[in-house]
Amino acid sequence: MTIEARQIPRIAPGFRLQWEKAQDAWVLLYPEGMVKLNASAGEVLQLVDGKSSISDIVETLKNKFPEADGIEADIFDFFEDAHAQQWVSFD
């Protein structure tokens, strides 16, 4: 699916995002399993609250990491991937 900036992502039912000390990383927990997220995926998913749109999330991360280039395209790519993996759904 094509993802648009105004869409509001939420963590899909059955998944839970959590900081996992033993992994030193953000993880997504789901029935009988866990995905360890890389640092940027963790940054993005922390902002998925069921209220913020993708453009809100892009804005927040641009402010947080002003020196990062091409962040917007990376975030869109991530959401496309996360949706394909069924980690996030869109309203």
Next chain:
Amino acid sequence: MWLLAELTYKCPLQCAYCANPVEFARQDGELDTEQWISIMQQARELGAAQLGFSGGEPLLRNDLEILVEEGRKLGFYTNLITSGIGMDEGRVKRLKDAGLDHIQISFQASSEELNNRIAGSKKAFAQKIAMARAVKAAGYPMVLNFVLHRQNIDYIEEILTLSMELQADYVELANAQYHGWALKNRLHLLPSREQLQRAEKITNQFREKSAGKMKTFFIIPDYFEDRPKACMNGWGSIFLTVSPDGKALPCHSARVLPLEFPDLTTESVESAWFKSDAFNAFRGDDWMLEPCRSCDEKQKDFGGCRCQALMIAGDARQADPVCAKSPHHEKIEALVNNRVEPAVDLDPLFLRNKKNSLKLSANSIA
């Protein structure tokens, strides 16, 4: 790490393929609430993130909501594995409020008559249907588990149709594996190759129909494979089962092995996991015999299931005889190829209940 808390061996059902030890009636005593909470805390500190509550029937524990709440507070992803018996809408809500993440409900068949015969209960089926609906209404994905065997596998289409009608999100079609009670009842349960192939074919056709709505998993019985499964993803690698009386086990069937399992009422989880002889018995590959020792697939399947090796090859260090490379593989093939009908008078079906448990374990002691 995955912590499976078998809260009780008590169960209102009597399924003839139950994974609990055959001699369950000889083990008495259950850990109390505080002991379970302590085990959960210790496992969480060692990095465990998944927590399963099973049994027996975990709903028989009145402190289940407390344990779920504590588990969730500790940061576990909490799973409940239940028959649905002992549940009502109020309890679904209380478990949800306690933070329960996920519920899996077991079914025995697609029809009331067969379901109740296999479960040894007159009321089970209607209750299960009602609870599957209540769980979904509470906002959980509906996850159904059917154990397949020769008496219900020919109803696969009805099973899948029922699951669709209930709007299940996930359906696990898990063929019985022959340990514990299922081993005692193998004659009654082992399907033929033709039955299995037909069921797999129908499941695949159904998958196309239900794509995007219902996810279906079909797990074939070990006996029909020529390579073993990576049992528990390797002994003492990620999986810790704790029995109702507090024994730490690398797998819920491991009690059949001649090992001394750590007692968590007196030993810490950390010591049981890292230091006990039982958890170290089959770690790594030093324990392996041929053909596993020099096998290029040993890192993939870890030699398979230790219990199956003991039961069929006579030594827990042998290759799982499911493997075609095992010198004992022909015994598995013979079991599949020489299937016979149980004789009505001579071959009783052993329902999983206290009476049969005492009887069968008395035999094995004698």
